[in-house]
Amino acid sequence: MPWRLSAPRVLLRRLREAMANSPGGKVSLDAIVELVAANLVAEVCSIYISRSDGALELYATQGLKQEAVHNTRLKPDEGLVGLIASSARPVNLPDAQSHPAFSLRPETGEESYSSFLGVPVLRGGRTQGVLTIQNVHPRKYTDEEVEALQTIAMVLAEIIGSGAIEGVSPTEADPRRTQTQSAEGVVLSEGIALGHIVFHEPQVMVTRLISDDPASELSRLEMAVEQLRKSVDEMLERRDVPLTGEHREILEVYRVFAHDEGWLRRLREAVNAGLTAEAAVKRVQNVQRDQMLRHRDSFWRERLHDMDDIANRLLRLLAGRNETAASEELPKDTILVARTMGASELLDYNREKLRGLVLEEGGLTSHVAIVARALDIAAVGETENVLTMTAPGDAAILDAEQGVLHVRPSGDLVKSYTDKVRFRARRQAQYARLRDREPRTLDGQRIYLRMNAGLPIDVPHLVDSGADGIGLYRTELQFMISSNLPRLHQQIRTYQEIMDTADDKPVVFRTLDIGGDKVLPYIRHTHEPNPALGWRAIRIALDRPALLRTQMRALLRACAGRDLRMMIPFVTDVAELREARGYLNKELAHAKRHGYELPREVHMGAMIEVPSLLWQLDEILPEADFISVGSNDLFQFLFAADRGNANVAARFDPLSLPGLRVLRQIAESAERHKVPLTLCGEIAGRPIEAMALIGLGYRSISMSAASIGPVKAMVLELDAQKLESYVLEWLETGNQSIRARLRDFAEANNIPLG
Known part of the structure; x- marks a missing residue:
């Protein structure tokens, strides 16, 4: 007898009534199979539930032998039930026993049934079990009957997931809830976080499944x-x-x-x-x-x-919920999980409760990654299927040093990471005690440790870290997280806030370094096959001088009565610096004409990050008030290795001979022309590489705020002259990386390397 149009509605109503009349809101699987069989006019209805080992266990049946319940277990790919579970697709057969996947289990007594319909019980993209009906006479079930059984299976999945099934815990139907799982991704911001999962866009838990009207x-x-x-x-x-x-x-x-x-x-x-x-x-x-x-x-x-x-x-x-989790009360140890999110959305969250961030998308250069680093939040991106494998409230460990998220971690794993976090905390406390100590070597040489920043929220780290100033303020980040082009008054206000917070410590503002991987959403860009070598930074600024002149005007106004240090990025030819200087002079004349208070002093510098400048140092140094080596770009161009490409980024060592000889050449030229020199780049923030820089003659380096403590601890135990002799001798005679030799030097001289 074919299924009737009213059957699913009647069945759902009766199922709701059964739940309402059951003690504690529980309903038995026996009641469900009885209701389904009666309403779909089936002689058999059975429910199989997936177990933690992948087996499918018969949990309830109407029509098969009752002694088979809990005794019939099928492998994940065994029989028609296994086929449905593994493929997550319905199977509809008029003659089930002729199908090659059919597996007869004599204890069930199903040999007399011909027609078979089975559908997966799916929840959150996972198969929790299989719901089947059978009849003696051969027939193919109609599309309406398949749809009806799928509807019941969906309701069944939600009832099981809510814990409302008598004798079945949610973890039995979804063993992932108790299993430790791990997902790998790309480190966006280093750190370790222990906490609980919160979805950025909270999932709506559907508790009312069956309608009255x-x-x-x-x-x-x-x-x-x-x-x-x-x-x-x-x-x-x-x-x-x-x-x-x-x-x-x-x-x-x-x-x-x-x-x-x-x-x-x-x-x-x-x-x-x-x-x-x-x-x-x-x-x-x-x-x-x-x-x-x-x-x-x-x-x-x-x-x-x-x-x-x-x-x-x-x-x-x-x-009736349109807000993100930022508007809700968060647990004190929140690990935020999202497919993707905007930088401004991350800033909406309570920093005191946010421990980590995990994104399915979002790479190292994404705007939200930049903000995560500014907030010093452990963050990992490009973590495939993390929303599927996690659930709100899950305990989790985010290892943003190795790029791994552990969900529902074991006790041993929690203990291991707890010990690691305590060790990091003790080490950070040691660095904090060094905050107010001047970074001077054992032989009395002053090393200036400055920090990199890019947002106003970064600047308070000046005090926390004990940095000597900001050696690189990336002004483009304000433009990147904004939905439209910041106006003159907005830029003035931002730069004033930075100068006020920095107080009397120097700040070096890098003019807009956009283009390449830093695309502004409100400025049209054409596709470039090699954007890192394309229309970016000073090239855009000189082609669109209104952008550069507006920024210069804002910086001059914001630094009134104070020193302004402005740095031009991606200079490839001395003529570019001269042209930028010409625009600065025009803006100075404009400020004088309109009676604006001028900065006490104005210094314009250039970044050395393009190899072509290595053969123009004697021309560009007299034109610059200071220079700063951008080691990240300089090294990627020098070694032809994209630092964002994991396949090649590790193929060179920054402490190998070519890189160090280039850095020494720049230091010697700056000393000869008596031009102040700083290096800002990733190598400045690692103690062993910072030690190499000091050995090459660098006395000012700029790094992340978190790196100041470890590098300062190294500097305080260092004899700079002894190190310099050691490094320069190696430059003459060595032929490979000096890394191992520097470790030996540090060990022999009791120099901590973090």
Whole structure:
């Protein structure tokens, strides 16, 4: 007898009544299989649940032998039930026993049944079990019957997940909740965090699955879909959304999903079958996830994230929740998990409670990664499927030194990391005690340890770290996290705030270093095959002088009565520095003409980060008030190794002979011309490499605030002259990296290397 149109609604109503009448809100699997069999006119209905070892155990049946319950266990790929679980797809057969995957279990007594329909019990993209029906007479079940059984399976998954099934704990149906799992990613900001998972966009837990009034639920659904469409359209029409680029592409995909009539039709059908609007969204989402995961085409698998995002947006609208987790009360040890997020969104969170950040997307150069480093938050990006493998409230350890997230860690793992965190804390306390000590070597040489910064929230670290000033302030970060071009008054206010916070300590402002991997969303950029060597930094500034002159004007106004130090990035020819100086002179004349107070002194410097300047040092040094070596770019160009490419970034050692000879050449030229010299780059922040720089003659280096303590501890135990003789002798006679020899030197002279 074929399934009737009213069957799912009747079945869902009876299931709700059974739950309402059960003690403690519990319902038995026996009651469910009995209800399903009766309402779908099936002679057999069975439920198999996945166990922690992957086996599928028969938990309840109506029609098969009761002694088979808990005694029949199938391997993950055994029989038709195993096929359904492994493929996460329904199986519909008029003659099940003729199928090659059929596996007869005599203890069940199923040899007399021909037709078979089984569907996976899916929750959160995971198969929790399998729901089947069988009949004696051969027949293929209709599409409506398949749809009905899938609807029941979806409700069953949510009931199991809520712990409302008698005799089945949520962890039995989803053993991941008790298993330790790990995910690897790319380190965005170093650190270690122990805490609990919080989703940036909180998931809506669907607790009411079965509707009392389908017409009312349909009305709620239609209103929420209309709100969703309107919100996506409004986002696309906002002036701060660029006309091209990844952000707009994602929103365009959202609009396609939101206006997909096929999606809306499936949602309506699920509501008409007796589900609430929220349960209907979850039901359709599960089916779409299954379909997309089966696609071999990577395009469709990548759209899975977009589909999940739009479904979750609709769920939040139905629940009346549009905020991110930043507006909620957070646990004191929050590890924030998101697919992606904007830099400004991260700044909305309570820094006191935020311990770590994990992103499915977001690379080392993303804006949010830059803010995470500024906030000194452990962060890892490009962590595939982290939203699927975690759940809100899960205990977790984020190792942002190795780039690993451990979810539901074992006791031994927690103890190991707790000891590691305590050791780091003791070491940081030791560095804190050095904060007010002047970094002077044992032979009396003053080493200036400055810090790199890029946002106003970085600047208070000047006091915390004991840095001698800011050796590199990356002004472009203010532009990168802004949704539109910062106006003159906004730039003035930002630079004044930085100068006020720094007090009497020097600040070196680098003019806009945009282009390459630093694309501003509100400035149109053409695609370049090699952006690192393309239209960027001073090249953009000289081609679009209004940008540069506005920034110079803001810096002159902000530094009134104080010293202004301005540095030009990516200079490749002395003529570029001269042209920039010409614009600065015009802005000085403009300020005088309008009666603005001028800075006490104005210093313009150049960054040495392009190898062509190595053969122009005698020309450019007389033109510069100071120079700063940008070792990151200089070394990647020198060794032809993209520092963002893991396949080649480790193929050279910055302490090898070519790099050190170049750095020594620059130091000798600066000394000869009596031009102040600083180095700002990653090598300055590692004690052994900072030691090499001091041996090469560098007396001013700039690094992250967190590196000041370890480097200062090294400096205080160092004899600079002895080291310099050691390093320069090696430059003449060595032929490989000096790293091992420096370690020997440090060990022989009791110099701490962190």
